[in-house]
Amino acid sequence: MSIELKSVSWTATRSCILVKFPNLQILLDCAVVRSNRMSWQKKVHPYGKGVIPILKQMQELVYAELLPEVRTVQSRDLDLSDVDAILVSNTVSLVALPFYTEGTGFKGTVYATDPTVQLGKLVMEDLCDMFERVDRPVEDTAWAWKALCQSFSNAPLSDPNEWRPFYTRETMEKSLARIRRVFFREEIVINGELYVSAFSSGYAIGSSNWLLKTEQHRFGYLAPSSLRHSHSKPMELAAFAELDSLLLTSQSTIDQAPDLNVFKFSSAVIETLKMGGNVLIPVTPTGLVYDMFECVLKTIELQNLSRNIPIYFISTVAESSLQFAQIYPEWLSDDKGSRVYKPEEPFFHSELARTGRIRVYDSLHGPFSRDCRQPCVVFAGHPSLRIGEIVQLLDLWGGMSRNAIIMIDPDYPLETYYAPYKSLAIRAYYYPIETRLDGTQVLNKVRFFKFNLVERNSFCWYCISLSFLSLPI
DSSP, X not given: OEEEEEEOOOSTTSOOEEEEOSSOEEEEOOOEEEOSSBOOOSSOEESTTSSSTTEEXXXXXXXXXXXXXXXXXXXXXXXXXXOOXXXXXXXHHHHHTHHHHSSSOOOSEEEEEHHHHHHHXXXXXXXXXXXXXXXOOOOTTTTTHHHHGGGSTTOOSSOGGGOBOOOOHHHHHXXXXXXXXXXXXXXXXXXXXXXXXXXXXXXXXXXXXXXXXXXXXXXXXXXXXXXXXXXXXXOOOGGGSEEEEEEEOOOOOOOSOHHHHXXXXXHHHHHHHHTTOOEXXXXXXXXXXXXXXXXXXXXXXXXXXXXXXXXXXXXXXXXXXXXXXXXXXXXBOHHHXXXXXXXXXXXXXXXXXXXXXXXXXXXXXXXXXXXXXXXXXXXXXXXXXXXXHHHHHHHHHTTOTTXXXXXOOTTSOHHHHSGGGTTSSSEEEEOOOOOSOOHHHHHHHHTTSEXXXXXXXXXXXXXXXXXXXXXXX
């Protein structure tokens, strides 16, 4: 008898692993990636002789003026009708969930913590709103560019015929209804033979690592994890000390220390504001953004800049995000959680929003266009620079060199996603705030544990090359 592992993910930071036990199958997380081959700008030229109107050329790069699509796992690689349960470790995985549960034959149960569901739902709603607001032409020749794309200098790395449109709000709700919410350390039983528990991974509020047990085997799964828990509950490893096998995934791919990049980020913010410029920070509406609010405010105060410099948070779910982050004290770090009982609010951003230092808007239109004062700092979506208010802000402020855009999401590198905007005068920076464990941190933490580590050579640690791997039980 054996346990079989199959990675169906194609990227280092989006794990999606099928675990086959003798009598059941478990999917560890879901993966989806947004395409960067779609773009829209006013000042572009048709590609070639304009035979396919949606193709636009920006210097040597070619893009399609279409609604952005996403890449997810193909049905030939994963039969979800045979999967008994899906374990969702964080909000990034939750965003991908509808592609795996709806229209796939999946009949099982999904397990995730309550903060992962609530905060992840906000991200999903925000994305649905962004995609619904995208105004792109509908072309009968939309399919044709995919037959030509391999001749482009920036040819896609995957087959665009396998890309899909984003899901609807109705599909999202159906998928979320399948979820059973769990607490940390709560033991759940699947099919009467597999015992599963979630433990804090330290990566985000409610994010989890998982312990899977049968009568003969203890199996640990480390999803994206972090020792730099600024607001989430610390990573818990004690339960993983006595294992038969440990599966490591989604480690850091950035060789720059986050503390150094936070310093560089702060310096760029100050430099830009002193020049009278505006700072654009593309973000998702939960997670890292909570820490960056405090970072920007403290930086402004330390440099004795005017307290009248506004900080704007623009998202259809911005207000809900700030509120939800406050209602999970038991899922927060001791420092943040203890503030509730003083009584104080766990996050400074609540007080800052109440006093007007952080100003929340659901779009650039209406009140924001009337109230906006410059110079300012704007947090808005999306880090891909293909959808969301950030696209309009780049169009609005991209022509001025005193302005700056600072990309901080390690999953959206500047050289890949900023390429269509290189001709703009705005200064662009990439200071990824990567908090996921790197290989050295992992080994330092687990070297004294007893387990059979899935080796780097056979597993590649990032789940890129793994096909099937048998673990003895």
